[in-house]
Amino acid sequence: MIGLGKMGLLHASLLNVFSEVELVALCEKSALMSRLFRKMFSKTDVCIVDNVEKIGRFDLDAVYVTTPISSHFPVISAIFSKKISRNVFVEKTLASNYDQSKELCALAKSVAGVTMVGYMKRFSVVFRKARELMSQGSLGELLQFKAYAYSSDFLGLTKESKSSASRGGALSDLGCHVIDLAMWMFGQLEVKDVLSVVKNDAGSETSVSFSALGSNQLLGRFDVSQSMPGYRLPEFGLSIEGSDGRIDVNDDRLLLTLADGTQRKWYRHNLKDGVAFSIGDPEYCREDMTYVASLLSNRQCEPSFEDASMVDRIIDQVRDRSRSQ
Numbered sequence: 001m002i003g004l005g006k007m008g009l010l011h012a013s014l015l016n017v018f019s020e021v022e023l024v025a026l027c028e029k030s031a032l033m034s035r036l037f038r039k040m041f042s043k044t045d046v047c048i049v050d051n052v053e054k055i056g057r058f059d060l061d062a063v064y065v066t067t068p069i070s071s072h073f074p075v076i077s078a079i080f081s082k083k084i085s086r087n088v089f090v091e092k093t094l095a096s097n098y099d100q101s102k103e104l105c106a107l108a109k110s111v112a113g114v115t116m117v118g119y120m121k122r123f124s125v126v127f128r129k130a131r132e133l134m135s136q137g138s139l140g141e142l143l144q145f146k147a148y149a150y151s152s153d154f155l156g157l158t159k160e161s162k163s164s165a166s167r168g169g170a171l172s173d174l175g176c177h178v179i180d181l182a183m184w185m186f187g188q189l190e191v192k193d194v195l196s197v198v199k200n201d202a203g204s205e206t207s208v209s210f211s212a213l214g215s216n217q218l219l220g221r222f223d224v225s226q227s228m229p230g231y232r233l234p235e236f237g238l239s240i241e242g243s244d245g246r247i248d249v250n251d252d253r254l255l256l257t258l259a260d261g262t263q264r265k266w267y268r269h270n271l272k273d274g275v276a277f278s279i280g281d282p283e284y285c286r287e288d289m290t291y292v293a294s295l296l297s298n299r300q301c302e303p304s305f306e307d308a309s310m311v312d313r314i315i316d317q318v319r320d321r322s323r324s325q
Contacts, residue, residue, distance in 0.1 A: 007118070015064075027051070063088050065091065069095070094311070105309050115304050125272065126250070126253065128271075142218050147220060149175050149224045149236050150223075151226050151233070169204045173226065174224050174234060179311045186220070189220065191314060192219070197322045205319075206225065207225040209221070235251055251268070253266065
């Protein structure tokens, strides 16, 4: 496990209870955090190191990378080039831009690695139900969709803040999840127009709206904001319109409205949302279980580096167009 922030601790805790997994080493460059974890793991066989190269001696089957987005490219490149492991899980986004993502995809392919990127919303029982209904033809011909990702993290801030930039800006921090969900449900997209962009004093986008086109000219609109009132916790959602009905889905519930006015509603607790061990949302456990199963069977899983690179491509398109406006 490289990086012992919130996500590193979450994944380490989950993996540590899987019978098929042995947590061998933790890598953290912060001297303070390293000292803390050496005390916590003093009675275990887990080693604490402060440099990526030092984990090369452990003969690892896989490495988790949960460092800030800006470090993903150099860290993963080092893992592959120094033959530390051919299998890598990395938290979203794959890299800081599409060019870096393409290079990481090529490296992963060259070593035949099993890769995964932490778009855990694919493992939500509610969004999976929405995708299932669509695949069954419940909506008929798809006409358009709207996607949103909201939080109140930067609401009311008047002073210059680098926090948004450190998390990659609104697109990389929040928007990436609904971009990934949309492409998982509808296929590849191309950015059509950038409708609005709000940046803070540090030059990082905090709110973005843009439209995109999918196959058969399916039109989608994305609204992303880190300063939306009323969202103490991040929320992700989609509204999907078809010739025979409409789906409105978010993290907690799904509403299907058919053309004749008939409605049916599902909540996440109605959809067998339980897992054997849960920290944070159940999606994280399912995500790690899927990756471990893929490692044991030596088969690729989703979302892979290739899948995630398409999200970085959309983010780059939005940012490039916003700069030219």
